[in-house]
Amino acid sequence: MTVRHLLDQPHHDGSELYVPAGTPALGDVVPVRFRVPASATERALWVRTVRDAEPRMVQARLDRADAHERWYVADVPVHNPVTSYRALLDEPGGYRWLNGRGLFSRDVPDAADFRLTVHEPAPAWTSSAVVYQIFPDRFARSGVERTFPDWAEPADWDDEPIGRGPSTPVQLYGGDLLGIEQRLDHLQRLGVDTVYLTPVFPSQSNHRYDARTFDHVDPLLGGDEALVSLRRALHGRGMRLVGDFTTNHTGVAHEWFEHALRDRSSEEAEFYYWDKESDLGYVAWLDVPSLPKLNYGSSALARRMVDGPGSVIGRWLGEPFALDGWRIDVANMTGRYASDDFxxxxxxxxxxxxxxxxxDAVLVSEHFHDAAGDLTGEGWQVNMNYSAFTKPLWTWLVDPATTLDFLGIPTTIPRRGGVSVVETMREFDATVPWKVTARQWNMLGSHDTPRLRTVVGDPRLVEVAAGLLFTYPGTPALFAGDEGGATGTNGEHARVPMPWDQIEAGGGDRWDGRTFDVYRSLIALRRSSRALREGGLRWAVVSDDAVAYLRETVDERVLVVAARAPWAGVDLPRHLVPAGAAVERLYGEGTLDIAPDALRVGGDGPGVSVWRLA
Structure with missing residues (x-):
């Protein structure tokens, strides 16, 4: 018996089929549209908006109808900077609510309501971008001889990273920015177009999140000239460069902190939190002594760090560096300490x-859990989407025998069915405006996590995960090496050097050439389809072992089916393919047959398949 599909439910999201493109201003009235299947029994559809914290109801008007569905439209006044709304279907025997989480025959809180916002979204280029994260010490050596600092423990390029212990932050391989520039052909062959560099400022560690100054690039990486050269090379290829900045803390050896220690009456002393009761005498991020926390109660700190062209944020966006955006480290904790919340x-x-x-610069926050309160779109534009993408997908695809920790939770990664996974994804997605969801940085891992290949075990499931990454709403972001099946048991252990000898040979024990081909093909697929880059999201199948969804724009409809194991298959509505039209296979080997009364999707698995239906 095939599984039941979900396309017989009303639907709305913030994409162009339902909400006009563009950013409304206060005072505008926005027509929002709702799709209701012809089989539904609604007597009327109402839209509940919230204006000045008070709900109001407006009846939607029937716009058009055919044998398969009805479309309603309602005018929503944009009275507040963020205007929330949901639909009410008046039906015999009661009513049901439709919000971002789905359909409910009971009253629900406002947290998952749809949202219109007057704040501009992330720049338009991010909807078609594919982000490639590089940890500079581990990507490539240029061959330029450099003297390592006293704190470093030099490593050979083929050495395994030390995942835990005192050597972990000081094991130095010697990758540099010129090495990255010399390997840009690899990035273009893969198909990525945006490089995100983890920090490049001088520090006392290989990760460089403990900056000693924000005034120049670490000479170990080649200095300022190397960053300028890399940026120019990227721009010359039509690519972009995003930096990484610690607004929350500096390093303990930072020039500001050292000045503050010498002179507690100095302006720099106001930049930090001091704690006479602690052994350190100062507040450190997560009690890590090397990372003293910044205090944004100081207006002088804000001027130096974030406010205006002369700030750190501003200086590196201007020439000659001209970064295309910033990723903000631990953005959720920046400005927060005890009763302070800046x-x-x-x-x-x-x-x-x-x-x-x-x-046109992008602003990305790092936030590992519920970021809804910080993502109205007024400040951070998008988030590194661990909560609504990385973590739920891991629980669906994880090797059942895993012993890996679950990103700060004191347990191993649990294995869950597709229903739980999709409920989690929808629940977190629904707490932010669609224009945020549509450009979130979706990831299968990062420099702070185990590698995907280690999480799932089976390379076929790597392909399933990658298929979801490149077809789901948002901006796909991958950590350098994932495209070759890199492994690692935690964030530090996963920061493996790129095995260039094996890459050039097409494969080896540390480079899977087939996985590279999978990533390359899926990136090309995404670039070939506007629906995959900009379309809405309708869940079509949610079962334990398989999920499917439609990505739709006004001119295209694409079906994505992903399975972690063989499953029963599904019959989808025949009208999804226009009469006389043919289905076009875009990716994968799954089966889809057009019957007189249905689209019959086979239960192949594990695997991912993509079809253009219209």
Whole structure:
């Protein structure tokens, strides 16, 4: 028996089929559209908006109908900067609510309501971007001889990273920015177009999140000239460069902190939190002594860090560096300590500085859990999407025998069915405006996590995960090496050097050439389809071992089917393919047959398949 599909349910999202493109202003009235299947029994559809914290109801009007569905439209006044709304279907015997999480025959809180926002989204280029994260020490050596600092423990390029222990932050391989520039052909062959560099400032560690200064690039990486050269090389290829900045803390050897220690009456002393009761005498991020926390109660700190063209944020966006955006490390904790909460002020200030200097720059926050309160779109534009993408997908595809920790939770990664996974994805997605969801940085791992290949075990499931990464709403982001099946048991252990000898040979024990071909093909697939880059999201199948969804624009409909194991298959509505039209296979080997009364999707698995239906 085939599984039941979900396309007989009403639907709405923030994509162009349902909400006009563009950003509304206060006072505008936005017509929003709702799709209801012909089999539904609604007597009327109402839209509940919230204006000045008070709900109001407006009846939607029937716009058009055919044998398969009815479309309703309602006018939503944009009275507040973020205007929330949901649909009410008046039906015999009661009513049901439709919000971002789905359909409910009971009353629900406002957290998952749809949202219109007057704040501009992330720049348009991010909808078609594919982000490639590089940890500079581990990507490539240029061959330029450099003297390692006293704190470093030099490593050979083929050495295994030390995942835990005192040597972990000081094991130095010697990758540099010129090495990255010399390997840009690899990135273009793969198909990525945006490089995200983890920090490049001088420090006392290989990860460089403990900056000693924000005034120049680490000489170990080649200095300022190397960053300028890399940026110019990227721009010359039509690619972009995003930096990484720690607004939350500096390193203990930072020039500001050293000045503050010498002179507690100095301006720099106001930049930090001091704690006479602690052994350190100062507040450190997560009690890590090397990372003293910054205090945004100091207006002078804001001027130096985030406010205006002369700030750190501003300086590196201007020439000659001309970064195309910033990823903000531990953005959720920036400005927050005890009763202090300057986070949203800092985010708005960073955003204003970036808009002044480069309105086309992207601003990405790091936030590992529920980021809804920080993602209205006014400050951070998008988030590294661990909660709504990485973590739920891991639980669906994880090797049942895994012993890996689950990203800060004191347990191993649990294995869950597709229903739980999709409920989690929808629940987190629904807490932010669609224009945020549509450009979130979706990842299968990063420099802070185990590698995907280690999480799932089976290379066929790597392909399933990658298929979802490149077809789901948002901006796909991958960590250098994932495209070759890199492995690693935690974030530090996963920061493996790129095995260039094996890459050039087409494969080896540390480079899977077939996985590279999978990533390359899926990136090309995404670039070939506007629906995959910009379309809405309708869940079609949610079962334990398989999920499927439609990505739709006004001119295209694409079906994505992903399975972690063989499953029963599904019959989808025949009208999804226009009469006389043919289905076009875009990726995968799954089966889809057009019957007189249905589209019959086979139960192949594990695997991922993509078809263009219209």
């Amino acid at each position: 986070t949203h002020h800092v985010a708005r200030t960073v955003r204003a500085t970036m808009t002044e200097l480069n309105p």
